[in-house]
Amino acid sequence: MITLKQAAEALNAQVACGEKLMGREVRMACGSDMMSDVLAYAKNKAVLLTGLLNIQVVRTADVSDIAAIVFVRDKHPETEVLLAAQNKDIPVLYTKCTMFEACGRLYALGLRGCTAKDAENR
Amino acid sequence: MEKRYTVEVDDFERAGAASISLKELLQKLGLAPETVRRIAIGTYEGEINCLIHGGGGVVIADITPHVITVRIEDHGPGIPDVEKAMQEGWSTASEEIRAKGFGAGMGLPNMKKVSDTFRIETEVGKGTTVIMGFSCV
Numbered sequence: 001m002i003t004l005k006q007a008a009e010a011l012n013a014q015v016a017c018g019e020k021l022m023g024r025e026v027r028m029a030c031g032s033d034m035m036s037d038v039l040a041y042a043k044n045k046a047v048l049l050t051g052l053l054n055i056q057v058v059r060t061a062d063v064s065d066i067a068a069i070v071f072v073r074d075k076h077p078e079t080e081v082l083l084a085a086q087n088k089d090i091p092v093l094y095t096k097c098t099m100f101e102a103c104g105r106l107y108a109l110g111l112r113g114c115t116a117k118d119a120e121n122r
Numbered sequence: 123m124e125k126r127y128t129v130e131v132d133d134f135e136r137a138g139a140a141s142i143s144l145k146e147l148l149q150k151l152g153l154a155p156e157t158v159r160r161i162a163i164g165t166y167e168g169e170i171n172c173l174i175h176g177g178g179g180v181v182i183a184d185i186t187p188h189v190i191t192v193r194i195e196d197h198g199p200g201i202p203d204v205e206k207a208m209q210e211g212w213s214t215a216s217e218e219i220r221a222k223g224f225g226a227g228m229g230l231p232n233m234k235k236v237s238d239t240f241r242i243e244t245e246v247g248k249g250t251t252v253i254m255g256f257s258c259v
Contacts, residue, residue, distance in 0.1 A: 036226035039163055040235070044155075052223045059138030060223075063145060063162035065155070 001027045002109050004068050004091055007047060010105045011070065011095040017082055018068065018091025026067045028118075029111045031103045035060040042066060043114045049102050053077040058084040066090065072099045123185045129169050129196075131178035134222065140181045141166035144192075151185070157258055160236040161190055164254045167229045168194035174219050175199070176250060190256045200246040207242075208234070 005022040008015060015022065030042040031049040035056055038048060044065035050057055051072050058081055061069050068091040071077065076094055085092045095102055112118050125147065127140030145162040153161075165181060172179040176196025184191040201207045208230050215225025230252070234240040239255035 033223060034220075034226045035223035036167075036228040036232075039167060040228040040232045044159060054222060055135060056138060056223055059142060059166065063138070063141055063159070063166045065159050 001025050002111065004047075004093075006109060007068070007070075007106060007111075008093050010109050011093065011097055011102055013070065013093040013095040016071075016076070016092040016094050017086040018089065021068075021089060021091045024067055024091070026111065028114045029103065029106050030066075030114050031072075031099050038066075039064060041114045046114055047106065047111065049099060049106075051075055051099060053081065055081050055084060057081065058088065058090065061085070061090050062088050068093060070095055070102060072097055072102045125183045125185065127181040127183075129172045129176075129179050129181060129194075132173065133178075134173065137170055137173050138166050140169050144181070144183050148185075148190070153190075153258060157190075157256060161192065161254075161256050164233045164236045164256075165192050165194070167233050168192065168252055168254070170224055171229050171252075172196045172198075174215055174224065179249075188258055190258060192254045192256070193251060195249065195251045197249040200248055201242070201244040201250055202246050204242055204244060 004024045026047050028043055028046040030046050032038050033052045038060050042064045045067050047068050048066045049070045070093045074096045141162050148158045172194050176198030179196030182193045206212050210231045211227040213225045213227035219225040237254035238257045241253045244250040
């Protein structure tokens with residue numbers, strides 16, 4: 001288990017919203033641009049890493065009880081998307097890392113994937 | 123208590139609004155967080171399906187102290203082969219929808235996975251209704 005603050009440091013990330021929630025603990029991560037897969041596999045207390053920028057990223061995170069959203073490859077969503085996340089107390093981070101690099105850094109910190117198979121391999 | 127939400131045709135920006143309203147209501151009613159999460163995910167998947175395949179429709183949640191039933195009804199083309207539609211990864215969604223992060227063929231199987239009871243009523247040319255039941259105890 002790590003805090004969002006530790007995750008943000010590892011990703012050299014900018015906190016776009018949710019600065020006060022950086023103490024939130026996370027144990028899993030899900031990296032995908034397919035929200036369908038996130039809905040099917042992500043567990044609560046997971047960090048969602050994505051390059052998709054639309055409002056459905058926040059809605060998916062909301063219904064799935066995702067702990068935080070990380071936008072990779074230095075992508076920034078529209079203000080409306082950021083405000084929706086802020087309104088739902090979902091912290092948003094921006095990192096310049098690619099998806100692969102970002103996932104690797106968080107894995108090295110101890111985060112794991114969300115599926116039962118990932119859990120078996122722990 | 124019954125709650126009805128309309129899903130507008132091709133209103134992708136608003137997709138998920140019904141699920142989030144329902145989630146907020148269930149949270150206020152004090153349901154267990156994991157139950158709320160299952161209902162929100164199932165309803166959201168249904169709402170997205172209703173929008174991208176059904177041409178819009180309605181979400182009806184019937185809330186009782188023990189069981190919550192969510193019906194998602196559309197008057198779209200119907201599903202010719204339900205068995206195929208229930209296979210993970212099988213989808214008829216357009217490239218445009220995939221580019222928006224949906225249409226991976228996980229919707230219906232995931233709705234079945236998160237619910238306690240699951241039923242599809244569909245007729246080609248008339249529409250589809252998915253009914254999910256969630257036990258609150």
